[in-house]
Amino acid sequence: VSAFAPTNIALIKYWGKRNQELNLPITNSLSFALPVGTTTSLSSHQDHDVVTLNGTLQGHDSAFTKRLVNFVNKFRPHNSFLKIDTVNQIPTAAGLASSASGFAALTLAMNELFNWKRSPHELSIIARQGSGSACRSLFSGFVEWHKGSQDNGEDSFAEPLNILWPEFKMGLWIFSEKEKPIDSRKAMQQTVATSPLFSAWPEIVASDLAKMRQALIEHNFSQVGEIAEHNALSMHAMMMGATPPILYWLKESVEAMHQVWRLRKTGVEVYFTMDAGPNLKLIYLEETKPLLQRLLPHANLILF
Amino acid sequence: VSAFAPTNIALIKYWGKRNQELNLPITNSLSFALPVGTTTSLSSHQDHDVVTLNGTLQGHDSAFTKRLVNFVNKFRPHNSFLKIDTVNQIPTAAGLASSASGFAALTLAMNELFNWKRSPHELSIIARQGSGSACRSLFSGFVEWHKGSQDNGEDSFAEPLNILWPEFKMGLWIFSEKEKPIDSRKAMQQTVATSPLFSAWPEIVASDLAKMRQALIEHNFSQVGEIAEHNALSMHAMMMGATPPILYWLKESVEAMHQVWRLRKTGVEVYFTMDAGPNLKLIYLEETKPLLQRLLPHANLILF
Numbered sequence A, B: 001v002s003a004f005a006p007t008n009i010a011l012i013k014y015w016g017k018r019n020q021e022l023n024l025p026i027t028n029s030l031s032f033a034l035p036v037g038t039t040t041s042l043s044s045h046q047d048h049d050v051v052t053l054n055g056t057l058q059g060h061d062s063a064f065t066k067r068l069v070n071f072v073n074k075f076r077p078h079n080s081f082l083k084i085d086t087v088n089q090i091p092t093a094a095g096l097a098s099s100a101s102g103f104a105a106l107t108l109a110m111n112e113l114f115n116w117k118r119s120p121h122e123l124s125i126i127a128r129q130g131s132g133s134a135c136r137s138l139f140s141g142f143v144e145w146h147k148g149s150q151d152n153g154e155d156s157f158a159e160p161l162n163i164l165w166p167e168f169k170m171g172l173w174i175f176s177e178k179e180k181p182i183d184s185r186k187a188m189q190q191t192v193a194t195s196p197l198f199s200a201w202p203e204i205v206a207s208d209l210a211k212m213r214q215a216l217i218e219h220n221f222s223q224v225g226e227i228a229e230h231n232a233l234s235m236h237a238m239m240m241g242a243t244p245p246i247l248y249w250l251k252e253s254v255e256a257m258h259q260v261w262r263l264r265k266t267g268v269e270v271y272f273t274m275d276a277g278p279n280l281k282l283i284y285l286e287e288t289k290p291l292l293q294r295l296l297p298h299a300n301l302i303l304f
Helices: A063-073 A098-113 A120-128 A132-138 A184-192 A195-216 A221-240 A251-267 A286-295 B065-075 B098-113 B120-128 B132-138 B184-194 B197-219 B221-240 B252-264 B286-295
Strands: A002-012 A017-019 A030-045 A050-053 A082-089 A144-145 A159-160 A167-174 A271-274 A282-287 B001-011 B017-019 B029-045 B050-053 B083-086 B142-146 B157-160 B168-173 B271-274 B282-284
Touching: A002 A098, A002 A132, A002 A195, A002 A221, A002 A271, A017 A184, A030 A098, A030 A132, A030 A167, A030 A195, A050 A221, A063 A082, A063 A098, A082 A098, A098 A132, A098 B120, A120 A132, A120 A159, A132 A144, A132 A159, A144 A195, A167 A286, A184 A221, A195 A221, A195 B197, A195 B221, A221 A271, A221 A282, A221 B197, A221 B221, A221 B286, A251 A271, A251 A282, A251 B065, A251 B252, A282 B168, B001 B098, B001 B132, B001 B197, B001 B221, B001 B271, B017 B184, B029 B098, B029 B132, B029 B168, B029 B197, B050 B065, B065 B083, B065 B098, B065 B221, B083 B098, B098 B132, B120 B132, B120 B157, B132 B142, B168 B286, B197 B221, B221 B271, B221 B282, B252 B271, B252 B282, B282 B286
Parallel strands: A050 A082, B050 B083
Antiparallel strands: A002 A030, A030 A082, A030 A144, A144 A159, A167 A282, A271 A282, B001 B029, B029 B083, B029 B142, B142 B157, B168 B282, B271 B282
């Protein structure tokens, strides 16, 4: 069996867990699904598990294999072995949310292979246990992840928002496809444990989220863009306040932010968000795409 | 008469006022004086004020003249006019603390010209009213500015710390001498008024300050450096959380931070701090200076 799940990019970020094991977040978050993602093929296998990533066999002891097998072990029948083939359309572990689409696609494939017939809501709760933001990659469009309050995580799931806005687009501006110097799991823990700025985060999210939902309903594009930038910058700010500081930005990241702001001053409606990595995600309306392609003629720009 | 005051660079930053008019801060701060600064010459003049900056006559309506005259008006005898010649050894308004040394030198010159014979403590209170951090530029070495609690600011002054550490050095790594896109006075206001991250700042300063004093007493260089970086990054982080966001960093700033961190990984003991501008201030011991000059062969590097 084979299943596809989209990459999702958060407009309101998920940063900080209340439970490490179950990936239970401290706050809600809100994302937008890209038209690219991960395709995972799953088949039964004899004797042992086999894991490939983008066609390349992954060693038993690799971090990638371990994380997948660990997840699959929680849900598969005893004494079953699997061949898991993961194909990412976007680079792995460069802050481009490949683990989200990966665990979502794997969950969907398991649902088929094991004939679970579970609802997207239930699958969202399962995918979350592989990678928190994977729960959002079960759906397309705008998606909210409800943090929940139960200790077992059974009320921590994602659901699509009832918003139709086909002109809304996000693109990728990639400066590095290298693995991150510190993975987001560790970076979250370090932020929550050591950054005094984290105390303000739950209120920032609550405020940004309320404004974001309203702006999405109204299709108020500039408001959506401003809140997204504010939320992303606040997340990166918190990390910089950690000990030791966490700075995902490269010189290209900062130059790109300034470039986005300069474009806006000239009337081009483009905004950005950033995740745990140096790359920018551009936020724009479909009509602006040709202009961006002309004004930002970079080889590493992927506009959808 | 002529007076010199040193540039001071804060190791624990001053950011946020409780009184805009009197420049009364929300927190204490702690600085180190550089061996460069501002020399201000003052003489009586007939009919009207004359202001020069680095030898160039400044117009009556220029922001520079207005700010100086406004300050001088608070303290000079009625119907006296002045020629004020300011010479900065470092660029004006590029986050290099020229207003601090400028108002300190002007205060010292007024003390002489008007024969006030006031103590450094009293002069610190006067200089503060020109530019908050000017109160710290009355002294050399390590200086703490006590925020005070009175409404009239009479207990908000700076004093030198009793720490002798001649091997301790700070240098400048300058990427832009252009005027800042937003001056620190406005940036402070915008941060306090709109950044949810500011709520954590008073506690960050209290904690960093206690650790910094102890580290200075012990001449614990790496501890001083780490706290200084943490404090500077926290200040910039708060600004990024403002609406609209404030980002003084240029691509060169971020590249330089990474370079400092890379150097430390190879055993070179160098740290940085940053103020309201894109430039870095390097923190190092005298013995490391030749190494830095070799490893960072930049024309815009000034090591003392």
